[in-house]
Amino acid sequence: xxxxxxxxxxxxxxxxxxxxxxxxxxxxxxxxxxxxxxxxxxxxxxxxxxxxxxxxxxxxxxxxxxxxxxxxxxxxxxxxxxxxxxxxxxxxxxxxxxxxxxxxxxxxxxxxxxxxxxxxxxxxxxxxxxxxxxxxxxxxxxxxxxxxxxxxxxxxxxxxxxxxxxxxxxxxxxxxxxxxxxxxxxxxxxxxxxxxxxxxxxxxxxxxxxxxxxxxxxxxxxxxxxxxxxxxxxxxxxxxxxxxxxxxxxxxxxxxxxxxxxxxxxxxxxxxxxxxxxxxxxxxxxxxxxxxxxxxxxxxxxxxxxxxxxxxxxxxxxxxxxxxxxxxxxxxxxxxxxxxxxxxxxxxxxxxxxxxxxxxxxxxxxxxxxxxxxxxxxxxxxxxxxxxxxxxxxxxxxxxxxxxxxxxxxxxxxxxxxxxxxxxxxxxxxxxxxxxxxxxxxxxxxxxxxxxxxxxxxxxxxxxxxxxxxxxxxxxx
Amino acid sequence: xxxxxxxxxxxxxxxxxxxxxxxxxxxxxxxxxxxxxxxxxxxxxxxxxxxxxxxxxxxxxxxxxxxxxxxxxxxxxxxxxxxxxxxxxxxxxxxxxxxxxxxxxxxxxxxxxxxxxxxxxxxxxxxxxxxxxxxxxxxxxxxxxxxxxxxxxxxxxxxxxxxxxxxxxxxxxxxxxxxxxxxxxxxxxxxxxxxxxxxxxxxxxxxxxxxxxxxxxxxxxxxxxxxxxxxxxxxxxxxxxxxxxxxxxxxxxxxxxxxxxxxxxxxxxxxxxxxxxxxxxxxxxxxxxxxxxxxxxxxxxxxxxxxxxxxxxxxxxxxxxxxxxxxxxxxxxxxxxxxxxxxxxxxxxxxxxxxxxxxxxxxxxxxxxxxxxxxxxxxxxxxxxxxxxxxxxxxxxxxxxxxxxxxxxxxxxxxxxxxxxxxxxxxxxxxxxxxxxxxxxxxxxxxxxxxxxxxxxxxxxxxxxxxxxxxxxxxxx
Numbered sequence: 001x002x003x004x005x006x007x008x009x010x011x012x013x014x015x016x017x018x019x020x021x022x023x024x025x026x027x028x029x030x031x032x033x034x035x036x037x038x039x040x041x042x043x044x045x046x047x048x049x050x051x052x053x054x055x056x057x058x059x060x061x062x063x064x065x066x067x068x069x070x071x072x073x074x075x076x077x078x079x080x081x082x083x084x085x086x087x088x089x090x091x092x093x094x095x096x097x098x099x100x101x102x103x104x105x106x107x108x109x110x111x112x113x114x115x116x117x118x119x120x121x122x123x124x125x126x127x128x129x130x131x132x133x134x135x136x137x138x139x140x141x142x143x144x145x146x147x148x149x150x151x152x153x154x155x156x157x158x159x160x161x162x163x164x165x166x167x168x169x170x171x172x173x174x175x176x177x178x179x180x181x182x183x184x185x186x187x188x189x190x191x192x193x194x195x196x197x198x199x200x201x202x203x204x205x206x207x208x209x210x211x212x213x214x215x216x217x218x219x220x221x222x223x224x225x226x227x228x229x230x231x232x233x234x235x236x237x238x239x240x241x242x243x244x245x246x247x248x249x250x251x252x253x254x255x256x257x258x259x260x261x262x263x264x265x266x267x268x269x270x271x272x273x274x275x276x277x278x279x280x281x282x283x284x285x286x287x288x289x290x291x292x293x294x295x296x297x298x299x300x301x302x303x304x305x306x307x308x309x310x311x312x313x314x315x316x317x318x319x320x321x322x323x324x325x326x327x328x329x330x331x332x333x334x335x336x337x338x339x340x341x342x343x344x345x346x347x348x349x350x351x352x353x354x355x356x357x358x359x360x361x362x363x364x365x366x367x368x369x370x371x372x373x374x375x376x377x378x379x380x381x382x383x384x385x386x387x388x389x390x391x392x393x394x395x396x397x398x399x400x401x402x403x404x405x406x407x408x409x410x411x412x413x414x415x416x417x418x419x420x421x422x423x424x425x426x427x428x429x430x431x432x433x434x435x436x437x438x439x440x441x442x443x444x445x446x447x448x449x450x451x452x453x454x455x456x457x458x459x460x461x462x463x464x465x466x467x468x469x470x471x472x473x474x475x476x477x
Numbered sequence: 478x479x480x481x482x483x484x485x486x487x488x489x490x491x492x493x494x495x496x497x498x499x500x501x502x503x504x505x506x507x508x509x510x511x512x513x514x515x516x517x518x519x520x521x522x523x524x525x526x527x528x529x530x531x532x533x534x535x536x537x538x539x540x541x542x543x544x545x546x547x548x549x550x551x552x553x554x555x556x557x558x559x560x561x562x563x564x565x566x567x568x569x570x571x572x573x574x575x576x577x578x579x580x581x582x583x584x585x586x587x588x589x590x591x592x593x594x595x596x597x598x599x600x601x602x603x604x605x606x607x608x609x610x611x612x613x614x615x616x617x618x619x620x621x622x623x624x625x626x627x628x629x630x631x632x633x634x635x636x637x638x639x640x641x642x643x644x645x646x647x648x649x650x651x652x653x654x655x656x657x658x659x660x661x662x663x664x665x666x667x668x669x670x671x672x673x674x675x676x677x678x679x680x681x682x683x684x685x686x687x688x689x690x691x692x693x694x695x696x697x698x699x700x701x702x703x704x705x706x707x708x709x710x711x712x713x714x715x716x717x718x719x720x721x722x723x724x725x726x727x728x729x730x731x732x733x734x735x736x737x738x739x740x741x742x743x744x745x746x747x748x749x750x751x752x753x754x755x756x757x758x759x760x761x762x763x764x765x766x767x768x769x770x771x772x773x774x775x776x777x778x779x780x781x782x783x784x785x786x787x788x789x790x791x792x793x794x795x796x797x798x799x800x801x802x803x804x805x806x807x808x809x810x811x812x813x814x815x816x817x818x819x820x821x822x823x824x825x826x827x828x829x830x831x832x833x834x835x836x837x838x839x840x841x842x843x844x845x846x847x848x849x850x851x852x853x854x855x856x857x858x859x860x861x862x863x864x865x866x867x868x869x870x871x872x873x874x875x876x877x878x879x880x881x882x883x884x885x886x887x888x889x890x891x892x893x894x895x896x897x898x899x900x901x902x903x904x905x906x907x908x909x910x911x912x913x914x915x916x917x918x919x920x921x922x923x924x925x926x927x928x929x930x931x932x933x934x935x936x937x938x939x940x941x942x943x944x945x946x947x948x949x950x951x952x953x954x
Contacts, residue, residue, distance in 0.1 A: 096832075101821055147894070163787030164831070169864050169892065176894045215787060241790040244797030250827050254786030278798075279917045280791060280892075309731030310640030310692055313718040314757060320721030321755075344578055350727050354641070355573075387646050415646065415757075417624070417653045440756045 009064030015040030022142030033137025073097035099256035128189025155181015217257035295458035300380035301327030312350025388416030400432030486541030492517030499619030510614025550574035570603035576733035605666025632658015694734035772935035777857035778804030789827025865893030877909030
């Protein structure tokens with residue numbers, strides 16, 4: 001599959017200089033990051049974006065591993081024939097109009113697949129947005145280049161998606177918001193040949209991928225998927241579209257997928273240690289959590305630090321919902337926290353620090369309580385509630401390192417008012433601490449993390465913990 | 478209870494000119510909005526904030542309905558005695574140090590209650606943040622005045638809470654974010670006398686309250702609560718703290734509440750048509766939904782307009798989870814939408830308008846699809862997904878009015894990038910359309926709304942629909 005991600009030469013079938021068309025963006029995205037040979041094909045142009053343009057594939061003088069196809073569906077068989085002549089290894093078909101539009105399109109798709117198999121050409125798509133890789137800055141997709149080129153931060157989370165929402169819109173949201181770095185995004189559309197199984201296997205072996213997220217509407221080989229999931233320590237989080245009869249019907253006209261029986265699928269996911277989610281933002285939240293947390297002990301309970309009695313109680317209720325336990329604090333911890341508490345109040349878990357903050361200021365109280373709790377042997381994980389306070393960046397880095405050293409996950413619930421909130425959120429996440437805006441999400445992510453590491457063991461820390469985006473990975477260019 | 482909200486004269490026991498103390502903020506909040514007589518009490522001052530200050534209650538020359546207490550707990554019995562001499566009707570006790578701190582505090586609280594009953598004085602609190610009313614701008618709480626005074630928009634949502642989080646932090650977040658207007662907020666703390674039952678009854682009869690939200694850690698009289706909930710068409714949304722053994726234990730040290738068996742409580746809520754939620758942001762999201770949606774038909778299915786195939790599928794799956802049905806579109810609707818669709822694509826529900834947008838622009842496609850769907854007799858509710866598009870304010874107002882006229886709820890899932898997103902979110906909500914950031918939340922709120930109006934019938938529309946904050950209510954000052 002390497003020739004899809006790091007091809008030796010690319011042709012773009014349907015390149016154009018009209019910025020309203022996808023063929024424009026495909027070509028220009030390639031030119032932003034790709035350093036190899038690029039051959040635009042379009043009989044209407046002599047040159048595009050400073051490159052010589054060819055009327056057809058056979059006229060191209062050089063060789064190329066990869067063709068990207070963005071012209072009407074009906075021309076695909078001829079394109080495959082021409083690509084075979086040029087010893088092309090793979091074609092990314094981003095055009096729609098295949099199996100997802102009905103019987104005729106399905107027939108065309110099947111014919112093309114048979115033809116490609118004959119010539120040993122792998123097909124990616126059709127009806128997809130191709131791929132991107134942040135480390136090499138290879139973007140083979142029709143998404144707008146203006147959006148991604150200044151935002152793309154290499155990271156350790158890779159995605160396999162049957163969805164433009166997740167390969168374009170949400171991707172942009174993740175890039176703009178920060179919080180996690182992205183490695184590869186694979187938009188597989190109708191997945192007539194290259195599918196989630198191929199890519200899961202590829203990403204499991206990919207050194208620049210540590211966490212794998214999927215949005216798929218069907219699983220082509222459940223047994224293989226489960227075996228792959230079991231074979232890796234990398235966390236896999238999946239959002240399965242078409243869980244219901246309503247969704248399954250819609251999936252047929254979206255990506256021609258047969259959704260299957262979700263009860264069976266989800267029980268297999270569970271056995272294989274795959275984390276399941278149900279919503280789009282939920283998927284990105286879980287991936288962020290796994291990206292920042294590389295290990296978890298499972299020999300104690302969860303401690304809660306809160307600025308609000310009710311916040312602590314709501315969190316404690318969620319711990320119970322998600323099968324986590326509330327830590328019994330040790331004597332030492334209680335005594336340490338007492339030093340910053342008012343005399344009339346005894347620390348207990350959830351640790352409500354509001355009265356202590358009023359007396360001693362928030363930095364002293366937060367650091368004292370966090371330190372005592374993280375070093376308590378009865379505590380194996382920590383949820384910290386923060387309202388509008390700002391903690392020093394250096395302290396946040398220390399805390400993030402401490403969580404890694406001790407193997408105790410720390411997740412943050414951050415709420416508040418004012419413009420500084422977004423900045424502080426970013427500082428927390430850049431330090432390596434995942435932030436969520438709902439209490440329930442803090443707990444569901446923590447529960448998934450604890451479950452995963454209990455089954456699979458920690459992921460290697462290496463350099464990843466020193467950088468919010470795991471920049472240990474060298475770029476290929 | 479009117480003397481708590483609209484007292485004829487107030488004394489503040491523990492007024493001070495030190496802005497680091499609650500007594501400063503209590504006094505200054507009163508002076509921002511309250512037009513009646515105010516008597517600060519503190520033996521250390523001759524005057525505070527331009528008002529004559531009294532050494533004790535009995536020295537005050539005038540009369541007053543209400544005393545606000547913010548000095549140490551141990552002085553309360555004497556204060557009650559002095560208040561009785563002055564024919565005070567109610568005392569709001571905002572100090573802590575009563576039943577929530579243990580046996581001694583509980584004994585003191587019980588003694589005070591007995592004393593107050595003897596003199597026919599109602600006690601509010603202790604260990605609470607008092608109350609606020611946006612319409613009269615009466616704020617009898619120690620929260621910082623700088624936060625609320627420019628943000629407070631009168632509205633139709635009232636809250637009864639045992640929580641500083643919800644009576645201060647979240648309240649500020651709601652006021653800053655907009656999206657709904659607040660009527661009364663009642664922070665009841667240990668609720669030794671005035672409790673959620675008293676206030677629920679009061680708010681059910683309050684003309685400036687249309688929607689009631691609660692965060693409580695116990696229900697003092699379940700039977701009465703259920704009877705009250707059954708008696709009103711006003712939606713009631715409750716977040717119950719202490720659903721689990723963990724949470725219940727924490728509730729004892731927070732507000733001295735005995736949480737009770739949640740299985741029994743929640744089944745009673747269900748029977749009484751009370752909407753239950755589990756998270757803090759979830760509570761405000763549900764209240765916003767009810768505040769903006771006054772009616773719902775229940776004779777069809779839900780239509781989905783989406784810019785993304787996967788977004789539509791995820792939504793359809795959630796409809797199934799929440800017991801809603803996906804509308805079967807009528808022939809007329811399909812034909813109308815076809816006018817803006819590409820020829821190769823047949824409209825179906827979920828209605829994926831992305832290809833149509835590429836061809837005809839988003840304003841034309843959104844308005845065509847929304848209009849056709851809302852007028853389809855098989856459609857009784859609509860979920861609209863929007864990514865980064867901006868629709869004209871005038872169109873949004875029309876749409877909001879149409880939803881009210883037809884009695885068909887419309888909820889928006891808004892995602893995207895860039896700074897304009899928050900502005901557009903605000904425009905949508907100011908027009909009367911509730912916006913959520915998670916697909917699942919759109920569906921859970923819609924399901925709650927449909928369930929409520931199926932049982933209770935619509936709420937009167939009157940002028941409320943013409944203003945985002947329901948400014949039909951006159952202010953008292």
